[in-house]
Amino acid sequence: MKKILVQKDSYHDSVFLMQINTEIKKIAGVKEAVVSMGTEMNLDLLKEMGLSDRQVETATANDLIIAVEGETSEAAEHAIRKANELLWKKKGTKKEKEYRPPSLDAALNVIPQANMAIISLPGEFAAREARKALNRGLHVMLFSDNVSLEEEIELKRVAREKGLLMMGPDCGTAIINGKPLCFANVVRRGDIGIVAASGTGLQEVTCLINRFGKGISQAIGTGGRDLKNEKAGGTMMLMGIEALQKDHKTRVIVVISKPPSEKTAERVVEALKKGGKPAVIHFIGLESGSGSKDLLYAENLEETARIAVALAAGNEYRKQALSLSEEALKNIIERETEKMSSGQKYIRGLFTGGTLADEAIFVLEKSTGEVYSNIQTKPKFILENPHISKNHTIIDLGDDVFTVGRPHPMIDPSTRIERIGKEAEDPEVALLLLDVMLGYGSHPDPAGAMVESIVKAKDKAGTRGGYLSVIASITGTEMDFQNLEDQRNKLESAGCVVMPSNFQASVLASRITERIGAK
Amino acid sequence: MSDKKSTTEKINELFTSELKVINLGLETFAETLQKEGVETVQVQWKPPAGGDKKTAGLLNRLDAGLKVDVETANKEAVTRILDAKPTLVGIGTALNDIPGMRKNMILHAGPPVQWERMCGPMRGAVIGGLIYEGLAKNREEAEELASSGEITFEPCHHHSAVGPMAGVVTSSMPVWIIENKSFGNRAYCTLNEGLGKVLRYGAFSNDVIDKLRWMEKELAPVLSKALELRGEIDMKNLIAQALQMGDEGHNRNRAGTSLLIRELAPHLVMLDEEKEKIKKVLFFMHGNDHFFLNLSMPAMKCTVDTAAGIDGSSIVTVMARNGTDFGIRVSGLGDRWFTAPAGMVDGLYLPGFKSEDAAPDIGDSVITETGGIGGFAMAAAPAIVQFVGGTPKDALNYTLQMYEITDGENDIYKIPFLDFRGTPTGINLLKIIETGILPAINTGIAHKEPGVGMVGAGLVKPPLKCFTDAFEAFITKYAR
Numbered sequence: 001m002k003k004i005l006v007q008k009d010s011y012h013d014s015v016f017l018m019q020i021n022t023e024i025k026k027i028a029g030v031k032e033a034v035v036s037m038g039t040e041m042n043l044d045l046l047k048e049m050g051l052s053d054r055q056v057e058t059a060t061a062n063d064l065i066i067a068v069e070g071e072t073s074e075a076a077e078h079a080i081r082k083a084n085e086l087l088w089k090k091k092g093t094k095k096e097k098e099y100r101p102p103s104l105d106a107a108l109n110v111i112p113q114a115n116m117a118i119i120s121l122p123g124e125f126a127a128r129e130a131r132k133a134l135n136r137g138l139h140v141m142l143f144s145d146n147v148s149l150e151e152e153i154e155l156k157r158v159a160r161e162k163g164l165l166m167m168g169p170d171c172g173t174a175i176i177n178g179k180p181l182c183f184a185n186v187v188r189r190g191d192i193g194i195v196a197a198s199g200t201g202l203q204e205v206t207c208l209i210n211r212f213g214k215g216i217s218q219a220i221g222t223g224g225r226d227l228k229n230e231k232a233g234g235t236m237m238l239m240g241i242e243a244l245q246k247d248h249k250t251r252v253i254v255v256i257s258k259p260p261s262e263k264t265a266e267r268v269v270e271a272l273k274k275g276g277k278p279a280v281i282h283f284i285g286l287e288s289g290s291g292s293k294d295l296l297y298a299e300n301l302e303e304t305a306r307i308a309v310a311l312a313a314g315n316e317y318r319k320q321a322l323s324l325s326e327e328a329l330k331n332i333i334e335r336e337t338e339k340m341s342s343g344q345k346y347i348r349g350l351f352t353g354g355t356l357a358d359e360a361i362f363v364l365e366k367s368t369g370e371v372y373s374n375i376q377t378k379p380k381f382i383l384e385n386p387h388i389s390k391n392h393t394i395i396d397l398g399d400d401v402f403t404v405g406r407p408h409p410m411i412d413p414s415t416r417i418e419r420i421g422k423e424a425e426d427p428e429v430a431l432l433l434l435d436v437m438l439g440y441g442s443h444p445d446p447a448g449a450m451v452e453s454i455v456k457a458k459d460k461a462g463t464r465g466g467y468l469s470v471i472a473s474i475t476g477t478e479m480d481f482q483n484l485e486d487q488r489n490k491l492e493s494a495g496c497v498v499m500p501s502n503f504q505a506s507v508l509a510s511r512i513t514e515r516i517g518a519k
Numbered sequence: 520m521s522d523k524k525s526t527t528e529k530i531n532e533l534f535t536s537e538l539k540v541i542n543l544g545l546e547t548f549a550e551t552l553q554k555e556g557v558e559t560v561q562v563q564w565k566p567p568a569g570g571d572k573k574t575a576g577l578l579n580r581l582d583a584g585l586k587v588d589v590e591t592a593n594k595e596a597v598t599r600i601l602d603a604k605p606t607l608v609g610i611g612t613a614l615n616d617i618p619g620m621r622k623n624m625i626l627h628a629g630p631p632v633q634w635e636r637m638c639g640p641m642r643g644a645v646i647g648g649l650i651y652e653g654l655a656k657n658r659e660e661a662e663e664l665a666s667s668g669e670i671t672f673e674p675c676h677h678h679s680a681v682g683p684m685a686g687v688v689t690s691s692m693p694v695w696i697i698e699n700k701s702f703g704n705r706a707y708c709t710l711n712e713g714l715g716k717v718l719r720y721g722a723f724s725n726d727v728i729d730k731l732r733w734m735e736k737e738l739a740p741v742l743s744k745a746l747e748l749r750g751e752i753d754m755k756n757l758i759a760q761a762l763q764m765g766d767e768g769h770n771r772n773r774a775g776t777s778l779l780i781r782e783l784a785p786h787l788v789m790l791d792e793e794k795e796k797i798k799k800v801l802f803f804m805h806g807n808d809h810f811f812l813n814l815s816m817p818a819m820k821c822t823v824d825t826a827a828g829i830d831g832s833s834i835v836t837v838m839a840r841n842g843t844d845f846g847i848r849v850s851g852l853g854d855r856w857f858t859a860p861a862g863m864v865d866g867l868y869l870p871g872f873k874s875e876d877a878a879p880d881i882g883d884s885v886i887t888e889t890g891g892i893g894g895f896a897m898a899a900a901p902a903i904v905q906f907v908g909g910t911p912k913d914a915l916n917y918t919l920q921m922y923e924i925t926d927g928e929n930d931i932y933k934i935p936f937l938d939f940r941g942t943p944t945g946i947n948l949l950k951i952i953e954t955g956i957l958p959a960i961n962t963g964i965a966h967k968e969p970g971v972g973m974v975g976a977g978l979v980k981p982p983l984k985c986f987t988d989a990f991e992a993f994i995t996k997y998a999r
Contacts, residue, residue, distance in 0.1 A: 015905040018867035018975070025873070034870035041715045045871055099919045100563035102954045106923045107541045107560045114560070115533055120544030124575075125566055128582070129543055139533055143544065163529040177538045179557050182548050218534060243530035440551040 190215020643969025866977015
């Protein structure tokens with residue numbers, strides 16, 4: 001069925017008409033369609049296609065022709081209606097994409113005064129971009145992992161030569177000039193400067209310093225291998241310390257790292273002594289070393305923050321007990337254990353923050369002696385299958401085995417929700433120990449996302465005639481977009497005990513196991 | 520900087536400056552900083568050379584340094600391109616004027632290709648060319664002759680010439696002669712036949728041949744005389760004007776054609792010729808928006824040719840397609856072609872045609888992009904972007920992207936919409952590899968069968984392989 005429409009003196013741009021032509025042809029039941037101006041060439045074409053009539057033959061280049069051959073007359077008419085609709089459609093403002101530079105150099109043309117490059121590209125490409133950034137005189141925060149140790153050493157060599165920050169690889173957290181980079185919390189500015197080889201450790205300490213009323217001047221991340229590896233030799237840690245020594249706004253320097261080799265540790269201590277500013281060292285999992293008045297060793301992350309705050313206020317640090325009174329603590333322990341059944345024995349710690357998991361392991365080991373984990377350093381207690389807990393178990397869910405093909409559990413809570421469900425099936429489980437990481441980069445509502453699974457797990461234990469205790473701590477501040485207070489309320493309304501720090505949560509958990517053992 | 524005292528000077532400087540960030544990777548990190556009021560630019564990062572492992576290895580050798588000063592060599596190449604002064608000096612014939620042209624020779628578009636591998640439209644044009652020259656009477660004879668080995672096929676580019684689409688040039692054809700006044704080199708191109716069924720799209724029916732004969736016998740002589748009266752025409756000036764009137768010099772030549780008519784009309788009417796003849800010439804130009812294309816092309820050819828053969832230069836001096844292969848040449852790599860199968864054009868189709876009818880990408884017209892106009896000047900011709908359903912903003916972004924793979928900006932060809940910024944000029948092979956951004960090319964679409972003609976127009980990207988192969992050769996030649 002052929003339909004032809006000629007609109008006199010109705011000029012349209014040929015490209016525009018070609019677009020309409022393309023659209024009309026897509027309509028079901030349309031065999032041929034021509035929407036075009038009546039130029040000589042087009043008139044010939046229409047004739048060849050058998051889509052010409054008297055009206056078409058007399059058309060001029062200023063006349064619009066809509067000619068359609070449809071399988072039915074309805075299809076043809078529909079096509080002509082559609083063509084008219086498109087021809088006279090009012091154009092809304094389309095959402096158009098802003099131009100984005102395709103490379104580091106191109107970006108430097110857009111923002112020539114840039115002084116920092118944040119790189120979170122796949123590991124195989126990241127080092128080259130980091131090197132380029134250093135060569136252009138930019139400080140670098142390299143979030144990516146899977147960068148080889150050789151590349152790291154080379155990047156840090158270049159950075160030292162040029163006097164630039166090379167934070168990372170695998171550096172997840174920093175606060176520079178009060179601005180949170182990658183996974184970081186919004187904290188008050190102040191006079192405590194930190195260099196840390198641990199991202200979540202840095203988050204916990206900055207948040208606690210904020211809670212204790214002080215603030216951060218700079219928080220520099222180094223990446224986990226900076227001190228651990230002898231060849232890396234703490235290059236960035238030492239440069240960070242030196243920069244903080246020279247920084248007028250920093251009064252106290254904090255160092256956080258896993259225990260380095262003796263040689264590196266010596267160099268760190270020497271660097272801290274040289275500048276003369278009071279300092280705190282926390283080598284995670286290490287008993288406190290013998291410090292001095294101006295150089296103190298902290299045993300845990302909370303103490304690290306407490307010492308730093310005391311030093312910044314010019315006070316002497318006095319070892320502090322838990323923030324809860326012994327009586328209050330005992331009340332909680334009684335309440336949490338009274339309904340437990342006799343078969344309930346074990347702690348299961350499900351962590352999204354690696355350093356917080358480490359800290360929990362060290363605290364629990366002291367009271368229970370044996371803690372299984374996927375990140376254990378003691379070979380005997382490395383979980384055979386990280387997906388299956390055994391006795392007392394602490395899991396770092398941010399470990400590679402859990403993040404293949406899915407986001408980090410700080411971003412995607414589903415990994416932990418699934419695991420909570422799994423642990424709930426085990427009648428020997430007495431207690432879940434959890435961390436909740438707030439701040440930029442993290443899930444917008446990590447507590448809210450977990451609540452349902454926590455309530456279900458507690459119900460399950462209840463139906464079995466027991467009681468599941470859930471202890472949590474929140475790393476965050478009131479200024480974080482998830483809001484500390486909101487998150488705490490959500491956890492408490494689900495029946496969780498929320499402790500003021502990861503350290504205290506771990507202590508409470510270990511006290512509860514002691515209580516169970518004594519029963 | 521190895522001075523011990525200054526080890527952390529720059530870090531302390533950072534602590535007292537405003538943080539300004541370039542973010543490569545996860546966008547949420549940039550969004551966070553923007554929320555916190557930090558000026559942050561997100562990079563639209565792609566793996567170099569599309570993530571090709573071999574190329575990544577070669578990039579490491581590039582990073583280690585080359586034995587030539589590429590930057591200086593490229594600067595020289597770009598300077599020569601900018602200094603060019605393409606000027607229309609006359610109309611001649613292929614046999615008399617194109618260097619190396621012979622009676623039994625047919626020039627074609629793109630990198631070298633023999634009859635056996637020629638695509639439909641190019642075969643059609645060859646058939647038409649042989650009939651036009653009187654070397655064959657019909658299709659069968661022409662095909663036999665073409666495959667006999669008696670006809671020599673060579674690329675236009677080997678003879679300082681360029682040809683749109685099939686780009687077929689035979690000995691009797693009239694050609695525009697463009698001279699680069701700064702360097703004295705010349706470039707040649709046939710006269711544009713118009714749209715529809717034409718030789719360059721592979722059509723060879725009687726009316727096609729008749730039109731070619733009319734062009735030879737009437738159009739060219741008349742224009743040639745008018746041009747003599749007018750005197751030489753500065754093409755750079757004309758192209759610059761056309762760009763400011765909505766042309767980009769490749770797929771849109773409406774303004775350029777009109778400007779040319781303005782230049783010639785007063786002299787045409789003064790000729791001692793029949794009025795009918797002059798009228799026909801004027802109408803022919805008026806009826807063919809692409810008449811100017813065959814002038815912008817040789818203007819660009821004699822412009823970019825001057826940048827060829829500079830030791831150590833990674834500037835691309837030729838891009839061309841023959842409907843079978845896409846080929847490029849690079850200044851510092853001599854006359855070598857780097858080829859890969861020609862791609863399909865993404866575009867709109869003329870009434871009565873669809874994408875199944877299309878031949879792969881074809882023609883020398885991409886010399887315009889090579890010289891820094893055409894798709895590179897898309898921001899000057901936003902109407903063009905509709906071919907791929909884009910908006911004027913997309914047109915702008917096409918041009919902005921091309922600045923990332925070029926070393927210079929033209930001082931004469933300017934884009935009003937970009938605050939009269941010069942068009943991106945001097946395609947740098949190394950930047951293409953680094954950014955993974957391929958040149959944006961505006962082009963027409965030919966029917967895949969010989970004899971049909973133009974079926975649409977749109978946008979095409981060259982195959983990455985041409986550039987990765989050239990990059991490998993470049994590193995092999997120049998790595999330390």
